[in-house]
Amino acid sequence: MHYAFTSILCETAVKHTIKEKPMLKEKMLKALNAQVNAEMYSSYLYLSMESYFQSVSLSGFSTWMRAQVQEELFHGMKIYDYICERGGRVALDAIKKPDSDWKSPLAAFKHILKHEQHVTELINDLMDLAIGEKDHATQNFLQWFVAEQVEEEASVGEIVDKLKLIKDDTSGLFMLDAELGRRIFTPPAKGE
Ligand SMILES: [Fe+2]
Numbered sequence: 013m014h015y016a017f018t019s020i021l022c023e024t025a026v027k028h029t030i031k032e033k034p035m036l037k038e039k040m041l042k043a044l045n046a047q048v049n050a051e052m053y054s055s056y057l058y059l060s061m062e063s064y065f066q067s068v069s070l071s072g073f074s075t076w077m078r079a080q081v082q083e084e085l086f087h088g089m090k091i092y093d094y095i096c097e098r099g100g101r102v103a104l105d106a107i108k109k110p111d112s113d114w115k116s117p118l119a120a121f122k123h124i125l126k127h128e129q130h131v132t133e134l135i136n137d138l139m140d141l142a143i144g145e146k147d148h149a150t151q152n153f154l155q156w157f158v159a160e161q162v163e164e165e166a167s168v169g170e171i172v173d174k175l176k177l178i179k180d181d182t183s184g185l186f187m188l189d190a191e192l193g194r195r196i197f198t199p200p201a202k203g204e
Pocket residue numbers: 051054083084087131
């Protein structure tokens with residue numbers, strides 16, 4: 013009897029806590045959950061590319077790709093944490109199977125650029141929704157991703173340009189491999 017009473021008290025407390033959180037609107041919550049999945053897919057796609065670069069003995073490219081995998085996981089978790097912070101429930105979905113083969117490093121990087129341009133569109137759509145819903149907190153949160161996408165497209169675009177210049181020059185490719193191999197992923201500090 014005493015236990016049952018305590019349990020009711022706890023449930024009331026839990027419900028009360030959730031109610032106190034500034035809840036996300038349903039449409040916004042659904043869209044943010046879809047973005048968690050999109051970021052996880054990005055991570056999965058780049059993991060597949062890392063394996064491709066390993067298979068063609070370009071270890072610098074695969075090191076760069078591993079950092080990219082970690083960065084995309086960080087993006088997914090950043091949205092995951094935000095949903096929780098706003099009192100929402102994260103709903104995980106299946107992750108689409110990524111491609112597994114590319115005919116050249118240039119083909120792989122062109123694929124990344126196209127994919128990042130698509131992600132930029134997704135972030136812009138999320139921002140449009142947050143503006144439409146008058147959700148100022150989510151607009152503020154998404155600003156970080158808007159800036160991040162500018163950086164992503166610029167850095168990947170630069171590598172595409174370099175690979176185009178290199179063409180079939182093996183020594184140029186090895187120099188770029190050495191350069192890309194120096195990349196290390198450091199998660200940004202909270203608030204950055
Ligand atoms: Fe991302």
